[in-house]
Amino acid sequence: MRISLFIPCFVDQLYPNVAWSCVRVLEGLGHEVLFPESQSCCGQPPFNSGYWDESRSAARVTMKAFRDAEVVVGPSGSCVTMIKVFYPDLFKGEPDELEARELAAKTHEFSSFLVNVLGVTDVGAKFDGKVTFHDGCHGLRELGIKNEPRALLANVKGLELIEMCEAETCCGFGGTFAVKYAPISTAMDEVKCASILETGADTVVSNDSSCLMQIRGMLEKEKSNVRSLHLAEILASK
Amino acid sequence: MATQSADFQTLSRRYTADKGFRAFIQKGMSGYYKKRDLNKANFQDWQGARDLAAEIKYEAINHLDKYLLEFEEKITARGAKVFWAQNAEAARDYILKVARENNVQTIIKSKTMTSEEIHLNDALEERGFGVFESDLGEYIVQLRKEAPFHLVFPAMHLTRGQISDLFQKELGSEATDEPEKLTMIARDVMRRKYCEADMGISGTNFAVAETGMISITENEGNARLTTSLPKIHVALLGIEKVLPKLEDLSLFLPMLATAGAGQTMTCYNTMYAGPRQPGEPDGPEQLHIVLLDNRRTELLADAEQRDSLGCIRCGACLNVCPIFKNVGGYSYGTTYGGPIGSVITPHLRGLKDWKHLSAASSLCGACTEACPVKIDLHHHLLQNRRNGAKSSPNPLEKISFGGFSLMMGHPALYRLAVIFGRIFQPLQSVVNGTILDPLRAWTGSRKFPTLAPQSFHQQWKKDRGGKK
Ligand code: SF4
Numbered sequence: 001m002r003i004s005l006f007i008p009c010f011v012d013q014l015y016p017n018v019a020w021s022c023v024r025v026l027e028g029l030g031h032e033v034l035f036p037e038s039q040s041c042c043g044q045p046p047f048n049s050g051y052w053d054e055s056r057s058a059a060r061v062t063m064k065a066f067r068d069a070e071v072v073v074g075p076s077g078s079c080v081t082m083i084k085v086f087y088p089d090l091f092k093g094e095p096d097e098l099e100a101r102e103l104a105a106k107t108h109e110f111s112s113f114l115v116n117v118l119g120v121t122d123v124g125a126k127f128d129g130k131v132t133f134h135d136g137c138h139g140l141r142e143l144g145i146k147n148e149p150r151a152l153l154a155n156v157k158g159l160e161l162i163e164m165c166e167a168e169t170c171c172g173f174g175g176t177f178a179v180k181y182a183p184i185s186t187a188m189d190e191v192k193c194a195s196i197l198e199t200g201a202d203t204v205v206s207n208d209s210s211c212l213m214q215i216r217g218m219l220e221k222e223k224s225n226v227r228s229l230h231l232a233e234i235l236a237s238k
Numbered sequence: 239m240a241t242q243s244a245d246f247q248t249l250s251r252r253y254t255a256d257k258g259f260r261a262f263i264q265k266g267m268s269g270y271y272k273k274r275d276l277n278k279a280n281f282q283d284w285q286g287a288r289d290l291a292a293e294i295k296y297e298a299i300n301h302l303d304k305y306l307l308e309f310e311e312k313i314t315a316r317g318a319k320v321f322w323a324q325n326a327e328a329a330r331d332y333i334l335k336v337a338r339e340n341n342v343q344t345i346i347k348s349k350t351m352t353s354e355e356i357h358l359n360d361a362l363e364e365r366g367f368g369v370f371e372s373d374l375g376e377y378i379v380q381l382r383k384e385a386p387f388h389l390v391f392p393a394m395h396l397t398r399g400q401i402s403d404l405f406q407k408e409l410g411s412e413a414t415d416e417p418e419k420l421t422m423i424a425r426d427v428m429r430r431k432y433c434e435a436d437m438g439i440s441g442t443n444f445a446v447a448e449t450g451m452i453s454i455t456e457n458e459g460n461a462r463l464t465t466s467l468p469k470i471h472v473a474l475l476g477i478e479k480v481l482p483k484l485e486d487l488s489l490f491l492p493m494l495a496t497a498g499a500g501q502t503m504t505c506y507n508t509m510y511a512g513p514r515q516p517g518e519p520d521g522p523e524q525l526h527i528v529l530l531d532n533r534r535t536e537l538l539a540d541a542e543q544r545d546s547l548g549c550i551r552c553g554a555c556l557n558v559c560p561i562f563k564n565v566g567g568y569s570y571g572t573t574y575g576g577p578i579g580s581v582i583t584p585h586l587r588g589l590k591d592w593k594h595l596s597a598a599s600s601l602c603g604a605c606t607e608a609c610p611v612k613i614d615l616h617h618h619l620l621q622n623r624r625n626g627a628k629s630s631p632n633p634l635e636k637i638s639f640g641g642f643s644l645m646m647g648h649p650a651l652y653r654l655a656v657i658f659g660r661i662f663q664p665l666q667s668v669v670n671g672t673i674l675d676p677l678r679a680w681t682g683s684r685k686f687p688t689l690a691p692q693s694f695h696q697q698w699k700k701d702r703g704g705k706k
Contacts, residue, residue, distance in 0.1 A: 007694055009646070013656060014687045016694035035698050041646040046639040048601065048620065050627030054639040058646035141603035170560050174600025179679035181247075181598050186683040187254040187564040188600065191264075217684025 001118075004034045004066055006074035006083070006107065009041040011209050018209055021236035022075050022110055025123055028236075029114075039065040043090075044082040048175045052090055059090060063103050071117070072107040075232050077139020077208045080109040085142045109139055111207050111231055115148040122155035127237045132164045132201035134192070134215065136208030140168060149207050149231050156234060166195035173214035189218045196226060207231045242571055243594035249569040250598070259395075263563055266394050270557055273500025280502060281492075291493055292612040294486050295548030298447075298478075302538070305447035305480045306529065312450020316512030318525040326356035329528050333358065333439070333472055334365060336526055340470055342367065342437045346428075348454070348461035349373040350441025351389055351551060352474040352530060355573045355586075358439070370431045372460040374424050381408045387567035389574065390498050390553035395566060428460065438464040438522070442475040443550070444490060445527075448483045451511045452527065455491060455504040462508055471513070471522040476530050478547040490550065497610040498552035537585040543618045546581050548611040555605035555615055561598060570595065577605035581618040584626070593626035660689055 003026055007019045023033050043058035062083070066072050074080045084104045091100035114120045131153065139145040153161050172178065172188025179185075192215060196204045202225070206212050209230055216228040253259060278284045298305055310320045323329035337345070345367050347353065359380075362369045371380040375392035379385065381404055386392030393401070398415040405411045411423045440461055444453040452473055454461050465471045481490065495501040514521035537547055556562045556576030567575045572583045572592070580595035596619040605615040627635070645651045677686055692700075 009652075012694045013689050016690045016692065016697055019694040020697070035694075035702070037695060037699065040652045041642075043643075043646065046642060048623070049597075049635060049639065050620075050623030050625075051631075051635065051639040051643075052624055052627075054643035057643040061647055137600070137602035137604075141607055168604075170600050170602035170604065172560070172600055174602070177597070177600050179677075181250065182679040182682060183251045183254045184561055184564055184598065185600070187260065188560050189684065190257075191560070191564075213687055214684065217680070217687070220685040221683065 002032045002034060002070045004036055004069035004072045006039065006042075006062075006066065006072050006079070007035070008074065008076045008079040008209070010213070011076065014213070015209050015230065018075055018230040018232055021230065021232035022073070024236040025114075025125075025232060026073070028123065029118065029120060034069070036065040036069065042079045042082040044079060044086075045175055047082065047086060047090060048177075055090060056094070059087060059100075060096070063087075063096065063099055066103055066107075067099070069106065071113075072103065073110055073113045074107065075110040075207065075230060076210065077109050077136040077143055077145060078210050080107055081138040081142040083107045084109075109143055109145060109207065111139075111148040111152055112143060112145050114235075115151055121151040123152065123235050125155075125235045125237055126157040127234050128158040129203050130160045130162055130199075130201040131203045131205050131234070132162050132196055132199045133167060134164075134171065134196070134204055134206040134208075134211055135168050136206055136211045137170050139207055145207065149205075152231065152235060153205070156237075159234070162199040162201050164195040164199045164201075166192060169195070171211045171214045173210050175210075178214060185214070186218075189214055193218050193222070193224075197224065201226065203227045203229055203234075205229050205231055205234055242591045245571055246569055246594055246598065249571070250565040253566045253569055254564050259566065260564055262397070263395065263566060266391075267557055267563060270500045274496060274554075274557075275500075277492075277496040277500055277502050281496070287489060287493060288610055288612050291489055291610055292545070292548065294481065294489070295611050296545070298481055299538070299544060299547045301482075302477060302480065305482055306477060308447040309445050309450055309480055310529075312447070313452075313512060313525075313527065314450075316450065316515065318450075318512045318527055320527045320529055323528050323530050323532070325532050326530075329356050329474070329530050329532070330358060330361045332526075332528060334361065336470065336472065336524075337362070337367060337437055340436065340524075342470065344368045344370070344431065344435045345437045345439060346370050346372050346431050346435035346464050346468060347376070347439045348441070348456065348464040349376050349392070350439065350474050351386070351573060352441050352476055353439065354385060355532065356474075356530070358474075370428070370435070372428050372431070372458075372464050373456070374421060374458060374460075377424055377428070378404065381405075385568070385573075387575075388553060388556060389551050389576070395568075432463045432467045435464075435468045437470045437472060438466075438468040439472045439474070440465050442473050442479055442527075443494065444487060445475055445480040446482075446484050446487065446509075447480050449511065451484070451509045453487055453491070453507065453509050455494060455507045457499075457501075457505045459506050462506055465508075465510065466521055469522055470524045470526070471510075472526045472528060473510070474528050474530060476532075477534050478549070493610045494550050494552050497550075497554040497608070533586045537582060540585065542621055543581065543585070545611075546578065546613050546615070546618060548613055549578050549582075550611060551578075552610060554608040554610060555613075558604040558608045560600070560602065560604065577615045577619075578613070581613075581615055581622065584622050589622065589626055590630050593622055593630075596620075596622035596626065656689075656693060 043055035047055035087100040091097045171192045172185040371377045378393040387395045442452045495504045513525040562576040572579045584592040603616045
């Protein structure tokens with residue numbers, strides 16, 4: 001399959017290794033990976049803040065970048081939700097509504113694509129460690145992704161998954177919310193990190209880099225030894 | 239800046255800083271989760287039940303004109319009086335008028351959030367009426383001169399010790415931390431009040447159009463006494479609470495009990511079809527139903543968010559909300575707190591002053607998932623944000639998102655901006671966490687991520703050059 005990779009702007013700038021991990025996993029399964037270089041940002045920040053006109057200008061660049069794509073895959077439940085769930089709302093009644101809907105239909109979150117589209121749960125990965133998984137809210141509640149990452153993790157050799165009590169509780173990121181309401185966001189982060197530490201896992205994994213940025217930010221500030229990795233990085237380890 | 243928004247910032251900062259308090263609320267909820275899940279499992283199909291409940295509410299809300307009239311006609315035929323109150327003032331005036339005309343002196347109340355909404359207690363007390371809350375939690379917060387902390391658990395923020403102290407101080411009782419004893423202390427006071435009171439005011443959980451009845455559901459039996467001992471019963475009823483058929487209650491009563499308190503059924507479920515009928519030995523001589531709009535019709539006019547009128551005030555969305563659990567009920571400054579309050583308050587009390595509540599959310603969607611009637615709560619928060627940005631944009635946000643969209647709309651500009659970012663990032667580390675740090679809101683509690691030496695874009699270009 002010819003797969004066009006959708007790399008959210010902050011992953012592009014902060015976590016290129018997550019993007020390369022997706023490339024490696026998908027190529028390892030024998031697929032061709034394309035990266036349309038004109039992509040920038042899905043438009044989620046202004047959308048979530050209520051500035052829908054501003055959001056549309058960014059979104060249009062994304063729509064154009066993937067116009068000819070066969071299938072679009074991104075390693076972020078949140079940014080994929082923006083395209084898959086919110087583009088149809090954002091472009092409702094606009095001349096390019098149809099294009100938005102077409103892109104929504106052919107776009108998939110990374111773990112869901114592997115399991116539900118490609119039918120793969122074993123990518124031949126190896127990772128030694130105790131891992132706990134954080135469900136990003138958008139992936140979980142907007143896209144209904146719960147078992148997919150766990151099915152993939154179950155087949156990683158050497159990996160032990162320990163579920164945390166608060167796996168489905170929001171980490172408190174929420175985009176601009178994290179700075180606009182920093183004390184609340186921080187309190188939520190504290191609840192999350194406490195639940196992670198409680199498991200005794202050495203690595204926290206998620207399918208959303210934005211949640212990991214929030215979680216990692218606190219773990220690092222508190223000088224914790226718990227590492228944080230994106231699911232794709234685990235699946236790309238040999 | 240609107241003071242409501244500044245107050246929210248101040249209070250939420252204060253409450254989140256109190257880790258002991260947060261842990262107390264969290265612990266209070268954990269018992270509820272267990273019982274709720276057990277009782278959800280008792281439903282043959284909880285998701286199916288939610289679908290059905292949402293459908294029934296959809297039918298009712300979209301045909302209020304029909305069902306409210308049907309309800310009025312049926313219940314009036316048995317001697318109840320229905321007063322259509324357009325706003326809070328009209329509702330208060332009517333109740334005051336009834337009280338005066340009947341020489342009422344003492345009023346007993348059972349739990350009603352609608353009366354909080356119209357600030358009824360203040361109005362009654364100002365005019366010299368003695369007003370007593372009979373629900374234990376409500377009685378406690380009344381003694382503390384506080385508003386209810388939570389829609390369903392008004393005093394959940396207080397420890398037994400605090401309640402005991404309060405009773406010692408206000409009622410001269412002995413110190414105890416046994417819940418049963420605390421309940422008995424309050425009951426002693428209450429029993430006397432029931433006999434004294436000449437008016438009982440209650441809320442309403444549901445109204446049934448088909449039979450012209452109201453349904454009140456409670457755990458303490460206090461509502462039964464409030465509504466049957468005094469000679470006048472006044473029931474407050476939001477217009478959205480009407481259900482088409484009596485059989486609808488067979489779904490809604492267990493659903494409310496499960497979602498609201500993790501119970502199979504609430505202990506006392508009572509239907510009221512009118513005042514005392516000829517030949518009946520007891521019951522109130524008068525039943526007044528105060529049917530309240532108070533801008534609910536504005537919500538009705540909003541096709542996108544109309545479903546939020548389906549709310550049965552179970553509080554399930556508050557119980558799962560990570561914001562509520564961390565900031566508590568008093569940060570909101572609204573009658574209805576938590577997700578549902580953040581959604582409807584802008585409609586009931588003005589978008590400009592209350593839109594900040596819709597921004598104070600990570601949009602995690604736990605509320606929507608929990609809501610038994612499937613109100614699309616977190617998406618309504620997004621819509622409120624959009625409506626707020628349109629009607630009263632924040633100038634700074636408008637400019638920054640304008641710049642953002644210009645940049646993201648022109649990939650070349652975006653790349654340029656990122657080059658600048660790489661140049662300026664080392665400077666941020668110098669001021670990190672200090673007052674000069676522009677990223678202070680983040681860095682106060684979290685380490686700021688560092689830009690990768692090269693973006694994926696750049697690496698890909700180098701590695702796979704030219705291949706699109
Ligand atoms: S919005 Fe839904 S969950 Fe929240 S109180 Fe109302 S009915 Fe309950």
